[in-house]
Amino acid sequence: MNYTASHTLILHNIARFIDLTELEKQKYLSLLTAIKVKKKTFLMQAGDITQYEYFITKGCLKVYTLDEDGAPHISMFAVEDYWTGDMSSFMTKEPTRYFIQATEDSELLGISWANYELLFQEIPKFERFYRLLYQRSLVSYIRRSNHGISLTAEERYMAFKKKYPKIVNRITQKDLAAYIGITPEFMSKIISKVNRM
Template structure:
């Protein structure tokens, strides 16, 4: 399973076998059952997860109790409360397990050590951060300029591998609509086809 991590890294940089060993030794393995909240606001979350199996989601809850999903993480993806990870302040997000999962955990302090031991890893994480920034910027622009139907279509294209694993209310939250609106919208889309 750790090969998935090395495959993910090899998309952007090439490691020697010695460097691969250093990387693998820096991570801890863990597994969680579905519905486990692994991070909540106020936690010290100075680490990032690399998903080997299962699905996690990151989200916030507003004052009215509505959930606003920021991301889903499936095998081969990373998830973290980046605010806590980068600032070393308490978390502001929830991260929970939607489907039993296995993860690799990288503590920020271990990442810093790795950057000294394997400097090209800084490039790898810079690329991940840039890709995340681009994705979040596009999502904000989509929210401002696309209809809910168009956002749903983009979601379907991006997440074809997990669409059937997600409850409809989570998809609704991710695209920024209520479950009721989503249900009506989906019915209208089906009628059009």
């Protein structure tokens, strides 16, 4: 079967963890919804109930919360071949605290809760896929939390730049500062210092 570029990308992502037959691939793809989001548009806002788990096939999005003063705290950037959403809201149907906003025109594939449950009934091996996906996500979250406690701002920037070389040039310095947890001015000083090294 001829697949679209988006379908090929998500099937390749899944193939890292489980093998699917041709029929299983077709069934899985039939459960997905294609979504397009223009730059600066919100995919989700605080107070919404998360309707989908998202896989990015094109573009870049940022996931963040706002503190009491309205300052953003970015928890992740999601680009091609990444999954994003709020798993807690998705599973509990409680309102999310997160905003997901496109920083570029973006295209995604989403799976709804009903289709997520149907997927496990019809292709049980997907339970393994999502378990491994969530385990990796948890490990990443723990590492990020530890970096926030144990690394300096400069070390956090260097770690981000090393781990996400394809993302660092696609985001604004202001957003990078909100991810690192510093002011844009201090971010500018760190970048200047690192570039002189």
